[in-house]
Amino acid sequence: MEKKIKKVVLAYSGGLDTSIIIPWLKENYEDCEVVAVSADVGQGTELDGLEEKAKKTGASKLYVLDLKEEFVEDYIFPTMQAGAVYEDKYLLGTSFARPVIAKRIVEIAKKENADAICHGCTGKGNDQVRFELTIKAFAPEMKIIAPWRIWNIKSREEEIDYAQAHNVPLKINRETNYSKDKNLWHLSHEGLDLEDPANEPQYEKEGFLELGVSPLQAPDEPVYLTLHFKKGIPTKLNGEKIGPVELIEKLNEIGGKNGVGLADLVENRLVGMKSRGVYETPGGTILYEAHRLLETVCLDKATQHYKQLVAIKFGELVYDGLWFTPLREALSAFVAKTQETVTGDVKLRIYKGNIMCAGITSSHSLYSENIATFDDDRGAYSQKDAEGFINLFGLPIKVKALLDEKREK
Numbered sequence: 001m002e003k004k005i006k007k008v009v010l011a012y013s014g015g016l017d018t019s020i021i022i023p024w025l026k027e028n029y030e031d032c033e034v035v036a037v038s039a040d041v042g043q044g045t046e047l048d049g050l051e052e053k054a055k056k057t058g059a060s061k062l063y064v065l066d067l068k069e070e071f072v073e074d075y076i077f078p079t080m081q082a083g084a085v086y087e088d089k090y091l092l093g094t095s096f097a098r099p100v101i102a103k104r105i106v107e108i109a110k111k112e113n114a115d116a117i118c119h120g121c122t123g124k125g126n127d128q129v130r131f132e133l134t135i136k137a138f139a140p141e142m143k144i145i146a147p148w149r150i151w152n153i154k155s156r157e158e159e160i161d162y163a164q165a166h167n168v169p170l171k172i173n174r175e176t177n178y179s180k181d182k183n184l185w186h187l188s189h190e191g192l193d194l195e196d197p198a199n200e201p202q203y204e205k206e207g208f209l210e211l212g213v214s215p216l217q218a219p220d221e222p223v224y225l226t227l228h229f230k231k232g233i234p235t236k237l238n239g240e241k242i243g244p245v246e247l248i249e250k251l252n253e254i255g256g257k258n259g260v261g262l263a264d265l266v267e268n269r270l271v272g273m274k275s276r277g278v279y280e281t282p283g284g285t286i287l288y289e290a291h292r293l294l295e296t297v298c299l300d301k302a303t304q305h306y307k308q309l310v311a312i313k314f315g316e317l318v319y320d321g322l323w324f325t326p327l328r329e330a331l332s333a334f335v336a337k338t339q340e341t342v343t344g345d346v347k348l349r350i351y352k353g354n355i356m357c358a359g360i361t362s363s364h365s366l367y368s369e370n371i372a373t374f375d376d377d378r379g380a381y382s383q384k385d386a387e388g389f390i391n392l393f394g395l396p397i398k399v400k401a402l403l404d405e406k407r408e409k
Contacts, residue, residue, distance in 0.1 A: 042184025093186025212256025215353030232339030255282025
C-alpha cells in the first residue's frame with residue numbers, strides 16, 4: 001500500500017501551472033501540507049509577491065533560493081566553454097536551469113522530511129525529464145507527483161478556468177497567454193500563433209520581445225565591446241573586472257538594445273514530437289561568439305575539431321536532462337583541459353542583430369603572422385616542402401586512379 005502523502009514540496013514559479021497546483025494538491029491528497037520552493041535564477045520581477053500568493057492559495061510556506069551565481073558558474077559557463085548548442089540554434093536556457101533548481105529542491109524536501117516532490121511540467125515537454133532525472137540522482141526513492149500527467153485539465157484554457165474558480169490570482173489573460181520561461185540567460189516563447197511554423201513571429205509587436213528589440217528597431221550606430229577571458233571564463237568587460245551575474249545582465253542589456261540573440265526554431269523534443277519556439281538570448285549569444293573566436297587562435301586544429309564533436313553530444317546531454325551523469329562529467333573534464341590556454345581579449349562590433357569580430361589578442365595564440373603572411377616569409381616556411389606533402393597526402397588518390405585506369409584497359 002502506498003504511503004500516505006502528508007507533505008509535498010512543490011517547485012513553485014508562481015506561473016499558471018504551479019499556481020493552480022497548490023489547491024489541486026490539497027484537494028487530491030487529503031489536505032496535505034504544501035511547501036513551495038521558488039528558485040531565483042534571474043527571472044527578476046516574476047518573483048515579486050510570490051510569498052503572499054503562495055500562502056493565499058494554500059501553501060504553508062515559501063522558500064526563495066538565490067541560485068544566480070551557482071547557475072552561472074556551475075552550469076552556464078561550463079556549457080558555454082563546451083560550445084554546446086542544441087540543433088544549431090538553441091543555447092539551452094531552460095535546459096540547464098532545471099538541474100540547478102531540482103537539485104536544491106531535493107535539499108529542501110529532505111530538510112522538510114517531505115513525502116513527495118511535485119512539479120508543474122507537462123507530459124509533453126522536456127522539463128519533466130530534466131526535473132525528475134535530477135531528483136532521481138539525489139533522492140532515488142522520493143515520490144514524484146506530476147499533475148499534468150494525471151489530472152483532468154487538458155489545456156491552458158482549462159487551467160485559467162480552474163484558477164478563476166479557485167480565486168487564484170493570475171498575471172496573464174487568455175489573449176496574451178504565451179507559454180514563457182525566463183531566467184538570467186534567456187526568455188522562451190511558445191504557444192498561440194507560434195504553434196504554426198507558417199506564422200512569422202511578431203518581433204516588432206509591442207510587448208512580444210522582453211529582453212530586447214527586433215534588429216529592424218535597433219540603433220543605426222554599431223557598439224564596440226571587449227571581453228577578456230581567463231581559461232575560458234569571461235572576467236572583464238571593456239577592461240573592467242565584472243562578476244558573472246552582472247556580466248550577463250550587462251551583455252543582455254547591450255545585446256538586447258541591438259537586436260542580438262533571437263532564435264526561431266522547430267526543435268526535436270526528447271519525448272519525440274517537434275515543437276516551435278522563439279528564444280531571446282542576447283547576452284549569451286555575445287558570450288558564445290566571443291568565446292568561439294578566442295578558441296580559433298588558442299586551440300590547435302585537432303583539439304578544436306574534436307571539441308566541435310563533443311559540443312554536439314554535450315548539448316544533447318544538457319537538453320535531455322542528463323547533467324548529473326558520468327558522461328557529462330567526463331566531457332566537462334575534457335572541456336576543462338582544452339580551456340587551459342583559452343585566455344585573451346576579443347573585441348566585437350555589434351550592429352542590428354549581428355556580432356562581428358573586431359580583433360583577437362592572446363598570449364597563448366597559435367597564429368604566426370610570419371608563417372601565414374603573403375609577404376616575404378624566408379626563414380619561416382619553405383614553400384618547396386608543400387610538394388612532398390601533397391605527394392604523400394594524395395598518394396591514396398593517385399594509387400586508386402592508376403589502378404582504375406589499369407583495370408579499364
